[in-house]
Amino acid sequence: MAAALPMKPGKVGVEEAAETVHRIRITLSSKNVKNLEKVCADLIKGAKDKRLKVKGPVRMPTKVMRITTRKSPCGEGTNTWDGFELRVHKRVIDLHSPSEVVKQITSITIEPGVEVEVTIADV
């Protein structure tokens, strides 16, 4: 039953008693799926290396923002339309770990174009 907790009491240190385990939610958003998946994979690998309990990347539905305009500057001609869209992809990763470790992990993997938001819900 103690095996369910990620931080085993094996590591006896001076500050060990002060580090409480938080439920940490990392939300990653981006316009680019490849970069996003890469950052996800890096974060999860980093967390697994430190033997934290990780709830894998939950993929939120993609938000598509569509702007549909007439191609023509005047009203003449066949009605041709431009359909521009911007896709926002969102992934959520849950960790159980003290906040310092999380700061370490998130500081390593930052790619341009991916927004990382960390919220801490105290258990």
Add this chain to the structure above:
Amino acid sequence: MGQKINPLGFRLGITQNHRSYWFANKKYSKVFEEDKKIRDCIELYVQKHIKNSSNYGGIARVEIKRKTDLIQVEIYTGFPALLVESRGQGIEQLKLNVQNILSSEDRRLRMTLIEIAKPYGEPKILAKKIALKLESRVAFRRTMKKAIELAKKGNIKGIKIQIAGRLNGAEIARVEWAREGRVPLQTIRARINYCYYAAQTIYGVLGIKVWIFQDEE
């Protein structure tokens, strides 16, 4: 007859990268405005300090990447010696200017100068050179031919230049273009670089469009 889509936008996912690469949700318009201000500031700096009758700056493009609390501005230039001030200061002055413009939150700014190997293989630099010549009233056909010669020195597979407006000061405006090699605009996997630049002459504005076909894939 149809109209042509901008070849840069056409290839954005595939052979072309975004020039500004960041993500913003609620503050999209503010970040966008900041990007524009940075680019304007760089353009202004080049015009004031570097441009004179024989130079024209030579900046091909400015790429802006943002991470949380770091703004990375990469200036691709064909002639870095012009931008680096003597006395070994580098681009300190430019960096200061840009930093003043940014709403000073705690964000670091990193500005790097990247040199392009064959500057006349970049359409923006070529277009600016043509504009300079046209503004000093050189005959446009000769300018186009010379520009094509310059570009061919790099290894490109095709180039097309189009100039529109009051050519040679004529009363009736027209469009003239010159092409060398092949420029397959319909092929998405062809890496085509494009630029539009307006030359301000005493007769009005001459629009210069340059397409350069670099390689396939």
